[in-house]
Amino acid sequence: MSKKRWLVAGAWVTAAAAGLAGPAFAGWDALNMTQGVTDLSKIIYDLHMLIFLVCVGIAVLVFGAMIFAMVRYRKSKGAVADTTFVHSTKFEIVWTLLPVIILIAMAVPAAKALIVIEDTRNSELTIKVTAYQWKWQYDYLDSGVNFFSTLAESSNFAREKGSGIDPNTVDHYLLEVDHHAVIPVDTKVRLLLTANDVIHAWWVPALGMKKDAIPGFVNEMWIRAHKTGTYRGQCAELCGRDHGFMPIVVDVVSKEDFARWLETNKPAVEAAPSVPAAPPAPADAAAAPTSPTNG
Numbered sequence: 305m306s307k308k309r310w311l312v313a314g315a316w317v318t319a320a321a322a323g324l325a326g327p328a329f330a331g332w333d334a335l336n337m338t339q340g341v342t343d344l345s346k347i348i349y350d351l352h353m354l355i356f357l358v359c360v361g362i363a364v365l366v367f368g369a370m371i372f373a374m375v376r377y378r379k380s381k382g383a384v385a386d387t388t389f390v391h392s393t394k395f396e397i398v399w400t401l402l403p404v405i406i407l408i409a410m411a412v413p414a415a416k417a418l419i420v421i422e423d424t425r426n427s428e429l430t431i432k433v434t435a436y437q438w439k440w441q442y443d444y445l446d447s448g449v450n451f452f453s454t455l456a457e458s459s460n461f462a463r464e465k466g467s468g469i470d471p472n473t474v475d476h477y478l479l480e481v482d483h484h485a486v487i488p489v490d491t492k493v494r495l496l497l498t499a500n501d502v503i504h505a506w507w508v509p510a511l512g513m514k515k516d517a518i519p520g521f522v523n524e525m526w527i528r529a530h531k532t533g534t535y536r537g538q539c540a541e542l543c544g545r546d547h548g549f550m551p552i553v554v555d556v557v558s559k560e561d562f563a564r565w566l567e568t569n570k571p572a573v574e575a576a577p578s579v580p581a582a583p584p585a586p587a588d589a590a591a592a593p594t595s596p597t598n599g
Contacts, residue, residue, distance in 0.1 A: 331542045338509045341556070344421055351417050355410060360405070372575040421513075422525045428496035429487065435497070435504035435517040435539070438546040442485050445496075449569045455549045456480040463549065479536045488562035489532050491567025497523040502544060506535030508552055516541060529556040 339349045344423055377383040432443040439454040459478050473478045487493045499517040507514035513523045529535075539550040540581040559566065 326522070338512075339531070340510045340512040341529050341535070342369040342512045343450060343508075343530075344526075345419050345510070347420060348512055351413055354413060355443045358406065371420045420523075423523050424494050426492060427526060428491045430495045430496065431485070431487075432498070433517065435501075435505055435506070435577075436545075437501050437544050437552040438539070440485075440506075440550070442550065444566070447565060447566050448511050448571055450571075451569070452484050452518055453481045453483045453485065453553070455551060456482055460549070462583060472586050478537065478549060479538070480550045481551055481553045484534070484555045486555045486557060487527070487529065488559045489529055489556050491559065491562075492525050492528045494524060497525070503541050503551070504543045505541035506537075506552060507540035508554055509537050510535040511537075511554065514540055532556050532558060540568075 319341050337349055337352050339345060339470040405438045430445045432445055434441040439452050441452050443450045458474050459480055460476060461467055462474045497515050497517040498521065501519060505514055506517055511527045513525050513527060515523045533556055535554050537552040539547060
């Protein structure tokens with residue numbers, strides 16, 4: 305390629321890069337893992353970044369060595385291949401031990417993270433989550449609060465063919481439900497996950513965890529959110545026709561607001577039926593003479 309063609313190609317590449325730089329940079333954060341608002345999401349994010357940096361370092365060393373060798377020892381520079389080099393015990397030991405050491409170094413923080421993720425001890429609140437096609441049931445085991453959570457009617461109407469509703473006009477389209485799950489902030493919440501029909505998966509990215517809900521089996525996980533707000537997710541396991549219409553919405557509120565919500569949503573306690581009074585004794589029985597006693 306002539307020098308002029310190289311210059312033209314470079315100008316086109318520069319112009320394209322300048323035109324795409326804005327949109328590409330604006331969406332750069334979406335390419336990485338969500339940091340989330342829970343203990344586990346931070347642990348998982350930090351582990352992800354650590355392993356990512358290790359992989360980047362390996363890539364820089366390997367590809368750097370390859371590029372250096374190709375440039376430094378290319379034929380146009382007069383390099384001649386060494387056809388007598390076929391084996392080196394030292395090199396084989398190095399390129400065997402080095403990956404083993406790297407894998408062990410990566411396994412240590414990963415194992416520590418897994419131990420923390422699976423430790424549901426000392427939970428302050430337990431919620432049983434049962435998945436159905438295509439809704440969720442939340443049962444607050446310690447308080448008796450129990451409800452179903454399904455796709456909001458606004459999204460349900462808009463998704464229908466021929467509805468005439470522009471989905472862009474619907475708030476949180478396909479990510480809104482009729483009843484939100486509610487948990488208190490700074491509280492270790494244990495979730496027991498199961499399903500009534502097929503395999504589902506409960507997943508809220510900001511809370512950092514995803515776990516399968518399997519019929520006939522109970523999975524468990526825990527979350528502790530440190531920031532109040534509303535966090536949204538979806539079923540993450542293909543579960544049938546309406547899999548895409550099975551959102552999850554969790555409100556993280558203060559402990560005081562949670563106590564009030566819990567009290568408001570507790571089922572009404574039915575009054576115990578009163579025990580009927582014994583009927584009065586018949587008048588004849590009351591007047592009957594007593595039998596004499598033998599003295």
